[in-house]
Amino acid sequence: MAGSSGFPRYRPRRLRRTEGLRRLVRETEISAADLILPLFVAPATGVRTPVSSMPGVDQTSVDELLRDAEQAHRLEIPAVLLFGIPESKDELGTEGYAQDGVVQRAVRALKRELPELIVITDVCLCEYTSHGHCGVLQGDTVDNDETLPLLARMAVSHAEAGADIVAPSDMMDGRVGAIRSALDDRGFASVAVLAYSAKYASAFYGPFREAADSTPQFGDRRGYQMDPANAREAMREAQQDLLEGADMLMVKPALPYLDIIARLRAETEYPICAYHVSGEYAMIMAAGERGWIDTDRAMREALTSIKRAGADMIISYYAREFVRR
Numbered sequence: 001m002a003g004s005s006g007f008p009r010y011r012p013r014r015l016r017r018t019e020g021l022r023r024l025v026r027e028t029e030i031s032a033a034d035l036i037l038p039l040f041v042a043p044a045t046g047v048r049t050p051v052s053s054m055p056g057v058d059q060t061s062v063d064e065l066l067r068d069a070e071q072a073h074r075l076e077i078p079a080v081l082l083f084g085i086p087e088s089k090d091e092l093g094t095e096g097y098a099q100d101g102v103v104q105r106a107v108r109a110l111k112r113e114l115p116e117l118i119v120i121t122d123v124c125l126c127e128y129t130s131h132g133h134c135g136v137l138q139g140d141t142v143d144n145d146e147t148l149p150l151l152a153r154m155a156v157s158h159a160e161a162g163a164d165i166v167a168p169s170d171m172m173d174g175r176v177g178a179i180r181s182a183l184d185d186r187g188f189a190s191v192a193v194l195a196y197s198a199k200y201a202s203a204f205y206g207p208f209r210e211a212a213d214s215t216p217q218f219g220d221r222r223g224y225q226m227d228p229a230n231a232r233e234a235m236r237e238a239q240q241d242l243l244e245g246a247d248m249l250m251v252k253p254a255l256p257y258l259d260i261i262a263r264l265r266a267e268t269e270y271p272i273c274a275y276h277v278s279g280e281y282a283m284i285m286a287a288g289e290r291g292w293i294d295t296d297r298a299m300r301e302a303l304t305s306i307k308r309a310g311a312d313m314i315i316s317y318y319a320r321e322f323v324r325r
Helices: 012-016 019-024 062-074 102-113 144-161 175-185 203-212 232-244 255-267 278-289 295-309 319-324
Strands: 035-042 048-050 058-061 079-084 118-123 165-168 192-199 248-252 272-276 313-316
Touching (some): 058 062, 079 102, 102 144, 165 175, 175 232, 192 255, 248 255, 255 272
Parallel strands (some): 035 313, 079 118, 192 248, 248 272, 272 313
Antiparallel strands (some): 048 058
16 A cells, blocks of 8 residues: 555565664574584694685694584584594595594594584595595496495494484485494484485585595596486485485585575475585685675675575584674
């Protein structure tokens, strides 16, 4: 209905006049409780090696990782996600499931020093194999079924160390079922599975591969990661992972796949995690360093859009800075 001036009686700008009004009607809020901080753990002690393509992100030894995790805990960030940089690599990625592997040592230290912090571990062979692929090779091809027992063995070793959640990121068919069965058989029925259900073969992973030293030595991962053009396939992947025992679903990357997050939110009541990946982070940081954008505002806008699309939790390299600011 129009007012005396001819404009509608409803004027949306009335509720945008002040920050107090904007906050009062704000539909989407992000808090520390929504965030997960990724950490890269390396061998030895006293190690803190900056990742050149990811300002503010370091490879750290267990002792230094504890400091970063303690900061996150003080900021009320509830969880960390661990990636390992092993002392040595081989064809089968054996350090990934070694009892004294670098991630296993980190998990034990975290649960000893910060027992309330939720520890999530990445379950994939790419960081540990000499060829950089996510599974066992037969020639130049990753053998799906030969890889599953090794992934299950890795997940069990993480659970034995004290991990609360294991997160298979390999994109092998059947890996959630193999991991769930192995965990249950070994008495770890309470350890949850966060499945990388919609992990796309993305151009946005480059900085991560520097951080995790996991660049494939030949070819690429398009034979097992998803085609960026596909949306319906992501729904099938998610449904299959849930049938196999996944407790939570992940979409990776986040910003180019907000439609996938939103569609999953509409089709499932299960918790959804989104990974704001290294390339997304690095682009904003680089533009901010050049003065082209306001880093904090851009990062906040990006993370807000991810939650607005339907994510319940967000993995973000910016988690600590977000909460501090």
